[in-house]
Amino acid sequence: MCLGFPAKIIKTDGSEALVDFLGVRTTVSVELIEGACPGDYIMVHAGVAITKMPEQEAEATLLVFEELERLAGEPLNG
Amino acid sequence: MLPDSVRVISGPGCPVCVTPAGYIDAAAEIALKNDAQLLTFGDLVKVPGIRTSLEKARAEGAEVRTVISPLEALKAARENPERKHVFLAVGFETTAPATALAVRHADEEKLANLTFLPAHKLVPPALEHLVRNNCKVDAFIYPGHVSAITGMAPYRKLAEQDVSGVVAGFEAEDLIRAIFAIIQACDRGETFCLNLYPKVVSEEGNLIAQKLMKDVFEEEDAAWRGIGSLPASGLRLRPPYERFDAWKAYDIVMDAREQEGCLCGLVLTGRMEPQDCPLFGKICRPENPSGACMVSSEGSCAAAYRYSMGETT
Ligand code: SF4
Numbered sequence: 001m002c003l004g005f006p007a008k009i010i011k012t013d014g015s016e017a018l019v020d021f022l023g024v025r026t027t028v029s030v031e032l033i034e035g036a037c038p039g040d041y042i043m044v045h046a047g048v049a050i051t052k053m054p055e056q057e058a059e060a061t062l063l064v065f066e067e068l069e070r071l072a073g074e075p076l077n078g
Numbered sequence: 079m080l081p082d083s084v085r086v087i088s089g090p091g092c093p094v095c096v097t098p099a100g101y102i103d104a105a106a107e108i109a110l111k112n113d114a115q116l117l118t119f120g121d122l123v124k125v126p127g128i129r130t131s132l133e134k135a136r137a138e139g140a141e142v143r144t145v146i147s148p149l150e151a152l153k154a155a156r157e158n159p160e161r162k163h164v165f166l167a168v169g170f171e172t173t174a175p176a177t178a179l180a181v182r183h184a185d186e187e188k189l190a191n192l193t194f195l196p197a198h199k200l201v202p203p204a205l206e207h208l209v210r211n212n213c214k215v216d217a218f219i220y221p222g223h224v225s226a227i228t229g230m231a232p233y234r235k236l237a238e239q240d241v242s243g244v245v246a247g248f249e250a251e252d253l254i255r256a257i258f259a260i261i262q263a264c265d266r267g268e269t270f271c272l273n274l275y276p277k278v279v280s281e282e283g284n285l286i287a288q289k290l291m292k293d294v295f296e297e298e299d300a301a302w303r304g305i306g307s308l309p310a311s312g313l314r315l316r317p318p319y320e321r322f323d324a325w326k327a328y329d330i331v332m333d334a335r336e337q338e339g340c341l342c343g344l345v346l347t348g349r350m351e352p353q354d355c356p357l358f359g360k361i362c363r364p365e366n367p368s369g370a371c372m373v374s375s376e377g378s379c380a381a382a383y384r385y386s387m388g389e390t391t
Binding site: 004050 | 147148150172173176179226248277278290
C-alpha cells in the first residue's frame with residue numbers, strides 16, 4: 001500500500017487533477033500541494049498528490065516503472 | 079549482491095504489518111454486527127486478526143470493499159447515502175494526510191453515513207523506540223514518502239542523539255545509493271543525516287499536509303503489532319471530528335492481545351530474520367499467512383519468501 005507513483009497533470013481545477021501514469025488516466029486530489037498546473041509532475045500516494053517533482057527526475061522514475069511493468073508482464077496500476 | 083560485511087535489516091516499515099491483530103477483529107465486528115460496508119486498502123484483507131480476518135468476515139456476509147484512497151470512501155458514501163460506510167484508516171504519515179483530507183470533506187459536506195476507524199502510525203516514535211532498545215544498526219534508511227510529508231526535522235533530532243541515517247527512495251538504484259552513502263559516511267566515523275531523495279523530500283516537508291494532520295488529528299499512545307504500545311505514536315480524531323470516529327460510533331475497543339505463534343514482532347524490530355521463524359515457508363506462506371509480515375507485498379516475510387523461492391526455482 002505504500003507504493004507511491006509519479007504522474008503528470010493533464011488538467012486541474014486546483015483541487016482535483018486528471019493525471020497520466022504510464023498511459024492510464026486517473027483523478028487525484030491536489031489539495032495538499034501548492035500551485036498545481038498542467039504539465040507538472042507529482043508524486044501520488046493514496047489518491048493524493050503529496051509533492052511536486054522535477055520533470056527530469058519524474059521521467060526517470062516513470063522509466064523504472066515501465067521496466068518493472070515489462071518484467072512483471074502486467075500493468076502495475078491495474 | 080552485497081558483501082558479507084553489509085547487512086540490511088528490515089524494520090517496522092510496513093503499515094499493514096504493524097497494525098495490531100485486534101484491529102482486524104474490531105473492523106470485522108463492526109461490519110458483521112452493524113451491517114456497515116468496510117472500505118479498506120487491499121493489503122489488509124488477508125491479514126489475520128486474533129479471531130478472524132476481513133476475508134473470512136466477507137465469507138460470513140460482511141461487505142468489504144477495497145479502495146486505493148480514502149477519497150474513494152468519501153465517494154462511496156456520497157453515492158449510497160442509505161448505507162453506513164467505515165473507512166479503515168491505517169498507514170503512516172504518507173496516508174494520514176489523505177485520511178485527514180477525507181475527514182475534512184466529510185465534515186464540510188455533513189456526511190452522516192461515513193466514519194473512520196483510525197489506526198494511523200507515526201514513524202519517528204518507532205525509530206526512537208528502536209534506538210532506546212539498543213537496536214545496533216550503524217544507520218537507518220529512512221522512508222522516502224513518509225519524509226515527503228514530515229521533512230527532515232525528525233531525523234535531525236535523532237542525529238542530535240547520535241543516530242545516523244539517510245532518506246532514500248524505493249527503487250533498487252535509490253537503495254544501492256543509500257547503502258553506498260552509509261558505508262562511506264560510516265568510514266568517516268561521524269554522525270550523519272543525509273537526504274538522498276531531494277526530488278521528493280524537502281527540508282521542511284509538506285507544510286499543508288502537516289497542518290491538515292494537526293487540525294484533524296491529535297497524537298495518542300498506540301499499539302504496534304509485535305512491539306506493544308508506544309507513546310504518542312498514533313493518531314485519533316480531535317473532538318470537533320469525533321462524530322466521524324468509528325471506535326466511538328460503534329462503541330468498540332481493540333483487543334490488545336497478540337496473535338499466537340507468529341514472531342512478527344522480532345522480525346519487525348530487526349531481531350530475527352524471517353527465515354529463522356519456525357513457521358516460515360512451512361505453515362506460513364503468502365497464500366496462507368500466519369502473520370501480517372507474510373501478507374503485504376512490503377512485508378519482510380513475504381519479501382524473504384519470494385526471494386528464497388526465486389533462488390531455488
Ligand atoms: S514467517 Fe509468518 S509467522 Fe513467522 S514471523 Fe513471518 S509472518 Fe510471522
